[in-house]
Amino acid sequence: MKKILVIEDERSMRETILELLEAEGFQGIGAENGSIGIQKAQEYLPDLILCDVVMPHLDGYGVLSSLRHNPATATIPFIFLTAMGARERVREGMQMGADDYLTKPFTAEELLGAIASRFARQAILTSQSQQQLDDLRNSIALSLPHELRTPLHGILGLAGLLLEDYQTIERQEILEIAEGIYAAADRLHRLIQNYLLYVELELTTKDLNRITRLRSASTHYPKVLIANVATQIAKRYGRETDLFLNLENTVVQIADLKLHKIAEELIDNAFKFSKAGTAIQLTTVADAEGLTLWITNHGRGMTADQIASLGAYMQFERKFYEQQGSGLGLAIAKRLVELHGGSLSIESTPGQQTTIQVTLPGSHQVSTNPRL
Structure with missing residues (x-):
């Protein structure tokens, strides 16, 4: 039974x-003023x-806002009911996000028609939305096993080599094999952690209390x-x-760890998908x-279509590139920025340059009533 709130x-x-409404099979909920209406809506x-x-x-209008x-x-x-039919007021309501507008007096048929x-x-x-969710599930189902298998095969292969030839392998080779195992295990660990974090962030978008807690911390020295x-990632590569700051x-208004994650994913991508000897430039204002x-x-x-299709586990032109990366890190960074009241945008010319712009609110800019 569908529920309809009448304020x-x-x-x-x-x-x-x-x-x-009750005669038509709906569950009607009444509210005698705007404040009570907001409470009952929640x-x-x-x-x-x-x-x-x-x-x-x-x-x-205050209720809708x-x-x-x-x-x-x-x-x-959300449908407005009003005795005022002025075009300006109708436009104002629609601009605020109202879905329809009924002018009093209206008939039962008009009301039921608007509801239908x-x-x-x-x-x-x-x-x-369900189709988008199904697409994401399919993308995860296709990409995640591959992403997990790649580092896992490296671990198994190198570990097998140690087991078979441990008596004849020289110490330096053992060290190199151990480094390879560690690198593959670290990549696998990072992938699993990113996947779990992405799921957590998607759940957070539906929970106002989680969003409020997420925005309660701050970083005093983001510079x-x-x-x-950036220095650590540049050294790793x-x-x-190539790094210019x-x-x-x-x-x-974001916790150190969350800002660290955003910076890590975006800067790592900048190095991963550019050649040695080309500049990586970071600027903050x-x-x-x-x-x-x-x-x-x-x-x-990336092309404009690729940017528009950005999502978890999106593989851009994978058959032409050997670099591994599921796109999950970029999706995580974007979601973290948005959950903190900021924005992330990408401008790119394929084969030439990509610039990612991240805007984060200052400690006094975040509303106590979060909005994505």
Whole structure:
């Protein structure tokens, strides 16, 4: 049974609508003002909301704004009920995210028609979302086994070599084999950790309390943190001379470990997908809004379609490249940035240059009512 919340301060109107809904097989939930309506929306998570515009204390626009800022209620279909038919007010409501607008007085047929239309539209959106989820599942099912097998084969192969020839292998060879086993195991461990983190972040997007806790920490010296991460990665690739830093500092509303993860994934990709001898440039600019980071490499790049299709386990042009990488790290970085109220964008010219821009809010910029 679908639940419909009716937020209407006029008692007779509210009760009439609720009686009609119950007669049509819906579960009606009434709220006599905007504040109570918000509370009941968060408590019941209805399938649709009917809301009067003109109400004391908190009007319909305030209700809609509050609900759209809460991830748990942001996508609930919302229909305004109002005696005002002015075009400007209709446009205002639609711009704020209302799905429909009924002008009082309306007939039972008009109300039920609007409800049916919203549910039909919601069914289409749900089907599209399910298709996207199925695509992700299929991508994971196809890519994850390969990504796991590659380092695992290395571990098994090198360990088997030790078991078969341990009596004749020289000490230096044993060291090299041990280093190979460690590198493959480290890659496997990182892949598993990234997969688990990605799942955790996807769950976090649906939980307002988790988002609030995530945004409660701050980093006071992002300049130092980013420089350290970049230097370590450049050293690992043997490309210290390719790294160029121009960093400013300000306090950002994100925990050190989370910022470290973002920087690690993005900078590692910059080195991984560019050739030795080409520059990797990192620039940060601090202002009143927070911190903006640019990471530029002169590697293979991505097309506009590839950027638009960015997702976990997306393999761009894999058959032409030997570099391993599931795209999961980039998806994790993007999700972490968004969960902290920031943004991540990519500009790229294939075969020439890629620039990733990350914007993170300052410690005073994050709202207490998180919005993705």
